[in-house]
Structure formats: C-alpha cells, structure tokens
Amino acid sequence: MSKALGALQQLRGLVTAASPSRGSVLELPPRRALLYVPGDSEKKIGKAAELGVDVVCLDLEDAVAQGRKDAARETAAKALAELSFGRSERAVRVNAVQSGHCEEDLEAVLSGATLPDALVDTVEHVRFLFDRVKGLLGPRLQGEAPPALITMCESGMGLLNLRQVFEACLARTNVLRLEACILGADDLQASLGLKRQQGTDDTLFARRWVVLHARAFGLQPIDQVYIDYKNSHGLQAEALEGRSIGMAGKQVIHPSQIAPVQDAFSPDPxxxxxxxxxxxxxxxxxxxxxxxxxxxxxxxxxxxxxxxxxxxxxxxxxxxx
Amino acid sequence: MSKALGALQQLRGLVTAASPSRGSVLELPPRRALLYVPGDSEKKIGKAAELGVDVVCLDLEDAVAQGRKDAARETAAKALAELSFGRSERAVRVNAVQSGHCEEDLEAVLSGATLPDALVDTVEHVRFLFDRVKGLLGPRLQGEAPPALITMCESGMGLLNLRQVFEACLARTNVLRLEACILGADDLQASLGLKRQQGTDDTLFARRWVVLHARAFGLQPIDQVYIDYKNSHGLQAEALEGRSIGMAGKQVIHPSQIAPVQDAFSPDPxxxxxxxxxxxxxxxxxxxxxxxxxxxxxxxxxxxxxxxxxxxxxxxxxxxx
Amino acid sequence: MSKALGALQQLRGLVTAASPSRGSVLELPPRRALLYVPGDSEKKIGKAAELGVDVVCLDLEDAVAQGRKDAARETAAKALAELSFGRSERAVRVNAVQSGHCEEDLEAVLSGATLPDALVDTVEHVRFLFDRVKGLLGPRLQGEAPPALITMCESGMGLLNLRQVFEACLARTNVLRLEACILGADDLQASLGLKRQQGTDDTLFARRWVVLHARAFGLQPIDQVYIDYKNSHGLQAEALEGRSIGMAGKQVIHPSQIAPVQDAFSPDPxxxxxxxxxxxxxxxxxxxxxxxxxxxxxxxxxxxxxxxxxxxxxxxxxxxx
Structure with missing residues (x-):
C-alpha cells in the first residue's frame, strides 16, 4: 500500500471511526457534472432526469424565489418519489441553516419513501443539520445507507473553516456521509471582494484551497459554475483547468454544459x-x-x-x- | 439578507460581542491609498495633509532613523493636535512591540486631546498593545470611539498567525477597533526567501492569503508598496492587480502615487x-x-x-x- | 535586529526552548541540491560521494524494491562507516513509519560509529520516530549533536498538518534537529488529484504553501524532483522558479542535474x-x-x-x- 493512501486511511480512521474504511476517492460515485434545476419546475426536472448527467441537483435555494419555496418543496419531493433518474444521482440543494427555510426543506425531502442520494448544503451549522437529519430519518438510519452530503463553501470564513467543517461532518458519517465539497464562486467573489472578470484567475487561489482541503480528507472537490452558458470554448477551458488543478467535477446550469464538462473530467484514450x-x-x-x-x-x-x-x-x- | 453577509455577521457576533454589529466592510472608511510620511518631517506632513489621500500615515518606524525617534514622536503629536487633515484619515505607524520604542510611541500619540483615527501596528504582541492603549486612554474609552487599528503582516509566521491575531484583536473592540490589515511585502520577501524581481508574481500567494484572511473577518486588506515610484505604468498595473485579487487599497510612498492608486480602487463608470x-x-x-x-x-x-x-x-x- | 528576525527567534524560542537560538536560516548548511542514490548500489553511492553535491541522500525507500530492503540497509550503513563524502552532507531516506521498514532502517543507520548528518523522513508519526531515535542513540545524545532531520511532505493531509508536524519536531530538538522540509511532488500529485502535465503550474500552490510554512519556522524548503532528466532547459527553468518562490534547494535524481540546480540556488555576481x-x-x-x-x-x-x-x-x- 502506498504512503499517500496509508496516510489517508489512517486519518479517516481517526475521524470516521464508525464508518467502513474506504480505499480511495475513486470509490465514490463519479460527479463530473452536477446540474442545477429549479426545484419548482416539474418540466425542467423531468427533462434533467433524462440527460445522463452524473448528478441532477433539485435546487430549493437560489434558483427559487422567496414566494415559491413551498411549491418547490412539494415539486421536488414528488419528483424524488415518482420520477426515474436513470443513472443520474439525485441531489437536493437545501436552503442555508440560518435562512429559516432549511428545516422545512429537510422535512420535505427526507420524509418520503425514496431518499435523495445526496444533500447539498452550505453547512454553516453542521450540528443543526446533522441533528435534524438524524431526527427526521430516525430508525431508517439503521436499515438504509445514510444520504451522501455535499457541502458548499462560499465565503472567506467558509474557506478558513473548511477543515473544521469536514472534521465535524466526518465524525458523524452514520447520519450523513460527507463525500464532496462545492465551491460557490459567486458568493465567494462577493465575500472576498474579488473583481468580476472573465478569463482571469481571480478565483484560482480559492479553488486550489478547496482542492487541497477536500482531497486531504478524501473528498471530491466540485468546481465553480461557468455562468456564460453560450460560450462553449470558455466553458471547456475552465473545465479542463479545473481538472488540472485537482477538481473532480463541476457545477453546470444548462443541459448544453453537461457533455463538455463530463468529457473534461474523463481521461483521454x-x-x-x-x-x-x-x-x-x-x-x-x-x-x-x-x-x-x-x-x-x-x-x-x-x-x-x-x-x-x-x-x-x-x-x-x-x-x- | 444574503448568506455571505449572514455568515460574516454571525462570526463577528461571536468574536466581537461587545461591538455594534456591522453590515459590511463597505461601511468602513475608504482606504484606497495609505500614504506614509516620515514622522519627523513637519514639512512633509504638512504637504501630505493637503493631498486628498484617503489615509495619511505618520511613520515613526522604518522611515525614521534610530536617533530621531524622539523628534518624530514630538512632531507627530504636534501635527495630530494642530494640523487640519481635511477629509484624510490620520494614522500613526508605531514601532513594533519588541523594538523597545512602541510604548513611548503610544504615549506620544494617545496622550493628546486629538486621537489619531487609526493606529498601524505590527502586532506581534496583541495583548501588550491593547493593554497599553487601554491604560493610556482610560476613561476616554467610555466617551469616545476607540481608535481604529490597522495591523501589519510582514513575516511568514505573521501570515500563519493571521487568524489568531485577528480573533485576539476582535475580542477587544472596546479598546481598538481592528478594521484593516497591511501586507508589508519587503519584510515578507526577506522572511520567505523570495527573490526580488519586478514584474513577477512572487508575492501573489502571500497577498491572496492576506486577502482571504482579512475578508473572512470583514476587514480591509491593504496591498504592498510599489517602490519604483518613477514607474507609473508599473504602479497602475500592480494597483489594478491588487484590486482584482480583492485588496481594498494600497500603501503609497510618494504623492504622485496617490491618484493612480485611488483611481484603481474606485469603480469604473x-x-x-x-x-x-x-x-x-x-x-x-x-x-x-x-x-x-x-x-x-x-x-x-x-x-x-x-x-x-x-x-x-x-x-x-x-x-x- | 529586524522585526522579521525578531519574530522568528521569538517563535522558535517558544517551540524550541531546549535548543540554542539561531539567527537565521542562513546558518544552516547549504542544501541547494539533494541527490538521491539507491541505498543498495555501492557503485552509485561511491560515485555520488565524489560529485560535490551539497547533500547525498542514500535512499532506502522508493528507489529500493521490497525484496532488497535488507541489502540496502547493509550497503548504506557500510557507506556511512567507510566512505568519505568530502564536503557533501550524508543523508539517509528511511521508509515511512507505517511501512513496517522504518525501525530496521533506523537501527541500521544509527547504530554505527558514524551517524548520518541528516535523516529524511515522511514523519506521519513524529512521536514514534523521535522515540525510536532517542532509544537507539541513548547516551550518545549527551556528547554528540543530534542528527539533522529533513521531513517529507507528500500528501494533502501532510500539507494541512505541516505546522503541527513542525511544532512537534521543534519541541524535541535534543533528539533530532528539524532543519528542512522536502516537497514530494509525485505522491502529492496523486493525493491531490492533479493532472500530470510538464510545464504547467499544477504544483505551484502546494510549493508556495510548503515555502510559507517552512520559512515561517526558519526551515529550508526543498523543491520537487524534475523527473525528465534529459531536459536540461526544463530543469533550469524549474530550479530558477523554485528559487524565485522561496525554495532553498531542490531534490535531484541524476548527476547531470547537480550543477544547474546548485547554480540556480546561488546568487548571480x-x-x-x-x-x-x-x-x-x-x-x-x-x-x-x-x-x-x-x-x-x-x-x-x-x-x-x-x-x-x-x-x-x-x-x-x-x-x-
């Protein structure tokens, strides 16, 4: 066994004593592209489920206006229960803990017969999130694998606290299995005072910081959204750059972004x-x-x-x- | 309220329980350019006060030879008491705590009727600095706002300890209000063994590190001095780079540097x-x-x-x- | 005394109370190039000892196949005892603590009359290493200077833990004197998921991270191996880049790499x-x-x-x- 893997397993052994040890980040499901769809749009969710994207993420947060939160919860819960997502992993992006919406989001998506495969959260309050999920799932946690958790990092303080957040989550893998971490670049740019410029490396430092911390804990780092969705060359370049710096995948916001991104995060022949x-x-x-x-x-x-x-x-x- | 702001306020709430909460770094006074003037030169101080620069910093440290420290304290105290600085903020750069000069510097600039608006310090010893200021200001801290504090980071260990230094300062905002952090690049280059080269990005990593830590705590990061003061193109480029990576302002050492720097840190129409x-x-x-x-x-x-x-x-x- | 040095000595004073204080990293022996030779090749070791390289490192780890570990220990111990290395420092790279080979490595190289000048280790387990060395050297630690220690950092978790590792080592300088830290880039690339590309800066973030941490503690950061040993232009460029970002030296794997690397880490006239x-x-x-x-x-x-x-x-x- 190599030293790198040895060190990894040992650390995870320390922080995740309750969980089965894992050989490598490669045993996690591929998450090369993670597509957001508005949680309140049955039509867009239906279409997304057929695209062959690694992860479909039903967004209850930024993509849903304040007055549509209830509709989104209902639509998302129905999709989880009734819709086939083929080989795509079903994720739900819940609102931040301190938004006042998080608890109802969790109830909606965790009370059904079919649990989402992954939850995406901002995890400012790890303890609250894990306690609520434990309470909602209760005895189901004995029989079923706990949902995977993908955290979002989107502020300067979030970057500084990555290690502590990961350690807190990995101490309770019997409730949620932390497996990946998303870089939320728009919020982060506002938080760090970065000037918005296409084509510069303003976020590279933050992206490498996330890669370092996520990879150190055997997690998948998921890269920022490329918002200029009509620019396919720019998207491809940024996706390849992400792979080159150690990202495992990238958030996408339009079906046309899926293929170039999944290609970029796959090996060449x-x-x-x-x-x-x-x-x-x-x-x-x-x-x-x-x-x-x-x-x-x-x-x-x-x-x-x-x-x-x-x-x-x-x-x-x-x-x- | 956005998540990014929410997280920031909460953190500040934790570490600065005694201080009024603050919405955003934008409520701090603009510090786009911070001009150093030798504390022992009445003439240069007088001229600096009329330049319209965001911050005039009376330097008692590197710009003053060992044998002139007393003269500089006297001149600086007199300028604070008698001179009008217009819209410019008046700051004083005191000598480092372990230099043996710091205490006398504080006595000179804090005993007058007019306090400086900001102190710039290297803060190797936060506790000493805050205790001395508290002792010197005493009952005045009940009636007046405490002076703002701008710390300097100028060594590898200073970079590693930024978070701890910020947290220690922000726990005592009733004595000094930490608001900004300066990157002292020359000392830092010596400390990190960087090779001096104009035009390369040798300090970019350290600068981004400072931005990340300062912004995470809602503070203004102030960029390095551009020492080749006859090269206006080079200055402008470095100032724009600083803004692009999240700096809020830049130290300047010559009146001709003020306008290009303040422009660079202002929005375009x-x-x-x-x-x-x-x-x-x-x-x-x-x-x-x-x-x-x-x-x-x-x-x-x-x-x-x-x-x-x-x-x-x-x-x-x-x-x- | 400058502030930067002052801060450094103070910190080292805190963490290395038992050791004599040191003015600067420049008092350490030059380690511009560190040449690996397979520990089981008497011929290659003999040749390496005559090349005038700053450090010859007898490798008991990656360069030695599993079945040859005993032969390598014997050959390395014999070389330490009998061979003159001229002005070159003699270092031994022992196997990682958790490999099962480390203890026998230490016994072989520390039981002779001539101690190696430096040990290179991966130090996943600082305590184990220091305890074993203390046990093996015993009373000799009273009369002789303890061997220097160069740690290797070669995983994401290793990067995150650099500070803790350095502090743990520097608390016991009476057993081993931590003086330098090597970046093991190949392992690190695997650990961080970086894509292997010649000529890109995929490892720059990690290298700057190591420089920051090592320099903050007054240690020498030693840069990654350049594996394409026939490409002398590429080697020179990477060596100069390393010096520019604050590295003190570079690992080399072929005699032809010594001169260009030692030149790159020396000042120009x-x-x-x-x-x-x-x-x-x-x-x-x-x-x-x-x-x-x-x-x-x-x-x-x-x-x-x-x-x-x-x-x-x-x-x-x-x-x-």
Missing part, C-alpha cells in the same frame, strides 16, 4: 493507454526486484504507478475502458 | 451603470416571483445582486455617483 | 555586487541619521538592507565571494 503500459512495466520491474526504473525517459516509482492505476479505475467507472 | 441596471432587473424579477434570470447572457441570482449593490454603495462613498 | 553597494549606502545613511533613502530609484529601508546582507552571507557560504 491516450492517457488510458499510457497508464496501462506504465503499470505493466512497473509490475515487471517489481518482480525483477527493481523499485525504480526508466519509462519513456521518466523515472518511475511507486507514486507514478499509483497515479496510473487510479486513472484506469476511473476510466472503467465512467465507461471509457 | 461603466461598471457603475451595469450594476445599476442589474439591480433594477433583479428587483423586477424578484417581484414577479423569479429567483434567477438571464441578464446579458449571464445567469443572475442573489450573490450577483449583492455584488452590484456593494459596488454602487462604494461608488457613492468615494464620490463617483 | 551582479546581485552580489548590488547587495554590497546597497549595504554600504544604507550604513552611510544610517550614520547620518536617515532611516530611509533612495538607491537606484528605489526606497531603501531596514528590510531591504536585511535582504542584501543575507544574500552576501550566503554567497560567502557557497564560495562565491
């Missing part, structure tokens, strides 16, 4: 092929008693081998092998 | 106009029960609205509307 | 000359009672003086003056 050859060469050298060797002018050792193996596993997961 | 139109459109949609909508091909929701409102408020504050 | 002139001008102004002055159109004060002095001291140390 030539990467898959190189990884396969590298693994084979590594295993041959290992059997001959050589720990490090040269492959295409690069020194190869255990960590490089690990990267290749991870890439192949993920390619298989998203149907590329 | 077309930004003001776009913000006005965006706010209007948002409020119309909100009344029609729509939470998110399209404006110039961008998806607009609450956070975007908040950014536009902030921009308009600030423009009014610096006389641009 | 014109820098040395400028520093000399600047120091002279500063001291003249200081004697005339002027704290800040203009030198080649730049405002010069104490911090700038400090940078110049540091540069001259280091140049002397590596034989450039």
């Amino acid at each position: 030539h990467e898959v092929e190189e990884a396969r050859q590298l693994m084979q060469a590594f295993e041959e050298h290992q059997m001959q008693g050589k720990g490090a060797f040269t492959f295409r002018d690069r020194m190869i050792d255990q960590p490089t081998y690990l990267q290749a193996r991870n890439l192949l596993q993920f390619a298989a997961r998203v149907g590329q092998v | 077309h930004e003001v106009e776009e913000a006005r139109q965006l706010m209007q459109a948002f409020e119309e949609h909100q009344m029609q029960g729509k939470g998110a909508f399209t404006f110039r091909d961008r998806m607009i929701d609450q956070p975007t609205y908040l950014q536009a409102r902030n921009l308009l408020q600030f423009a009014a504050r610096v006389g641009q509307v | 014109h820098e040395v000359e400028e520093a000399r002139q600047l120091m002279q001008a500063f001291e003249e102004h200081q004697m005339q009672g002027k704290g800040a002055f203009t030198f080649r159109d730049r405002m010069i004060d104490q911090p700038t003086y400090l940078q110049a002095r540091n540069l001259l001291q280091f140049a002397a140390r590596v034989g450039q003056v």
